[in-house]
Amino acid sequence: MIVRIDNMAIADKMVKNGWNEHEVAKMSGVNSATIVKILNKGSANFNTARDVLVAVGLDPQKHMEVPTSSYFPRQVLDLDAIETIMEENGDTYQSVADRMGCSKQAVWQSAHYKRPRSKTLKKLAKALGVEVEQILKGEQI
16 A cells, blocks of 8 residues: 655654665665655655654654545455446447546456555446446455
């Protein structure tokens, strides 16, 4: 899971302590290129963000923002429902892709991926002309 990280707080710590990217990388167990990306982008995967924040002495709970709406957690896409809706509408992956503004491969991957991002899920449902709930299974993962 990608999280937002307070890259300015990390940069401040680095300046105050005279650390460079290589030193922070060594302290946190990640590579220097990852530290540079964190400083530039302000995001990283959850574990990396936590490790870097702890290594420089910052509290992850205060300096890391975990997204709350990036996924429909614990929900599984219902591929059968998606394909039934497509069949009833006379759709192909390409026609759905055209409405979503992406490639047919992207639509196929979205339909077959169990936990797509909420934005993708909403676009897929809209392109199919249904509510999000109609393409989700009731089971949990």
